[in-house]
Amino acid sequence: MDGLAMGDYGAYVWSCYALTLVIVVFLSWRARLRHKRVYRDIEVRLKALEDRE
Amino acid sequence: MWKWFHQLASPPHFYRISAILAPWLAVPGLILIAYAAWQGLFVVPMDYQQGDAFRIIYVHVPSAYLSMMAYMIMATSGAIGLIWRIKLSHAVAAAAAPIGAGFTFLALCTGSIWGKPMWGTWWEWGDPRMMSELILLFLYFGYMALRSSIDDTTKADKASAVLALVGIVNVVIVHFSVEWWSSLHQGQTVFKKGTMDADMRIPLLIMLLGFTLLFGAMLLRRIRTEVLFRERRTKWVREMILSPEGGA
Numbered sequence: 001m002d003g004l005a006m007g008d009y010g011a012y013v014w015s016c017y018a019l020t021l022v023i024v025v026f027l028s029w030r031a032r033l034r035h036k037r038v039y040r041d042i043e044v045r046l047k048a049l050e051d052r053e
Numbered sequence: 054m055w056k057w058f059h060q061l062a063s064p065p066h067f068y069r070i071s072a073i074l075a076p077w078l079a080v081p082g083l084i085l086i087a088y089a090a091w092q093g094l095f096v097v098p099m100d101y102q103q104g105d106a107f108r109i110i111y112v113h114v115p116s117a118y119l120s121m122m123a124y125m126i127m128a129t130s131g132a133i134g135l136i137w138r139i140k141l142s143h144a145v146a147a148a149a150a151p152i153g154a155g156f157t158f159l160a161l162c163t164g165s166i167w168g169k170p171m172w173g174t175w176w177e178w179g180d181p182r183m184m185s186e187l188i189l190l191f192l193y194f195g196y197m198a199l200r201s202s203i204d205d206t207t208k209a210d211k212a213s214a215v216l217a218l219v220g221i222v223n224v225v226i227v228h229f230s231v232e233w234w235s236s237l238h239q240g241q242t243v244f245k246k247g248t249m250d251a252d253m254r255i256p257l258l259i260m261l262l263g264f265t266l267l268f269g270a271m272l273l274r275r276i277r278t279e280v281l282f283r284e285r286r287t288k289w290v291r292e293m294i295l296s297p298e299g300g301a
Contacts, residue, residue, distance in 0.1 A: 003095060006105035012170055013108050016163045017090065020112040024267065027155045031271055035278040042285045043294050050295065 062141045064280045065289040071273040078273065082266030089260035097253050109167040111257060114243060115264035117160035120189060121224050123153025123268070127196070128221050131214030141276075143210040144283060146217060147200060148275035152268060154193035161186055164238075172237050181230035182238035189227055192220040206283060 006013045061067055093111035100107035127149040134142035164183065165175045177183060196213055203209035226233075231240045242248045243257060284290050 006108065007099065009104060009106040009108075009170055012106055012166050013094070016109045016112050016166050017094070019162055019166075020116065020159060023116075023155050023159045027152055027271055028274075030151070031274040031278070035274060035281070038278050038282050038285075039294070042281065042290065045285075046291055046294055 062139050064141060064144075064284050064287075065293075067141055068277055068280050068284075068293075071277050075270045075273040075277075078266045079270035082263050082268075082270060085259050085263030086267065089256045089263055092256035093260065097256055100253075103171060106167065106170050107253075109163055110242075111260050113160060113163040113167055114257060115261050116156045116163060117186070118261060119264055119268050120153060120157035120160045120186065121227060122265075123149045123156060123272075124189065124192070124217070124220065124224050126272070127153060128214075128217040128224075131210075131217040134210060135214045140283070141280070143206075143214070144276050144279035145272070146210075146214060148272055148279050150193055150196050150200070152271050152275065154190060154197065156268075157186065157190040157193060161190060168237070177237050180237050181234045182227065182236050185223055185227040185230050188223050189220075192216075192223060196220075 004010060004014075061070065089111060093108050097108070099105045127146045130142040130145040130149065133139055134146065161183075164186070168177075169175050196216055199216055200209045200213045203212060230236060231238050240248075243254070243261075249257075281290065
């Protein structure tokens with residue numbers, strides 16, 4: 001428990017590491033999500049075009 | 054070598070290569086970050102002045118370094134796009150902006166959290182390092198807002214590249230602010246001799262490498278998306294998406 005307390009600085013240290021984790025996960029997730037969305041949009045448009053042809 | 058660069062700048066080639074390359078950056082990056090975080094939190098001895106609060110350095114410095122590196126990539130790619138009109142370079146610039154903004158925000162937050170126990174304040178409006186880093190965040194926001202406000206991609210590329218180039222001045226100020234002016238923020242630490250013991254420095258260098266690799270993987274994924282969007286009306290995208298195997 002002493003190791004986790006970080007000599008009374010625990011709240012500061014752990015909040016920084018937690019925030020880093022949140023931002024890194026968020027950036028990775030956003031990048032993946034946007035790729036999926038763009039890919040799906042193009043796919044839908046191309047399939048609609050193909051059906052029309 | 055020149056031929057290889059030329060090939061890489063071709064959107065379909067880049068799209069294929071980046072899909073293979075991204076996991077080779079992300080996985081070692083995550084392993085290095087996990088190892089350095091464990092070292093930084095539990096193995097490295099505490100600082101004699103700052104105590105355990107100094108452990109924030111292992112996330113604050115890499116995020117601050119990436120905030121500047123992402124901007125330099127954005128501005129350099131924009132300049133290459135303006136001068137040599139390489140299509141891919143504008144996609145690189147557009148892809149670097151949101152990642153750079155994320156790491157700038159992280160650097161500001163971790164710096165502020167670190168500042169409270171060390172300086173007795175969350176924020177100091179007169180501090181040159183803090184203010185120039187905040188301006189860097191606004192530059193990223195301005196860059197992204199400018200891009201999204203112009204519908205024509207070519208015009209958006211040109212205008213945003215000019216803005217990115219002008220903003221380089223601020224990156225120089227962020228970097229040298231602690232040397233030029235009196236600041237609450239400590240001076241150069243990582244690459245200056247005698248400022249940090251090797252036991253503390255090595256995990257930090259590992260963390261910097263891990264963050265860089267992860268940034269590279271994120272950037273590749275975002276560039277792929279940009280390339281796909283910009284090339285959405287081309288034959289290769291049509292063939293790739295409508296092929297039975299797909300190409301996500």
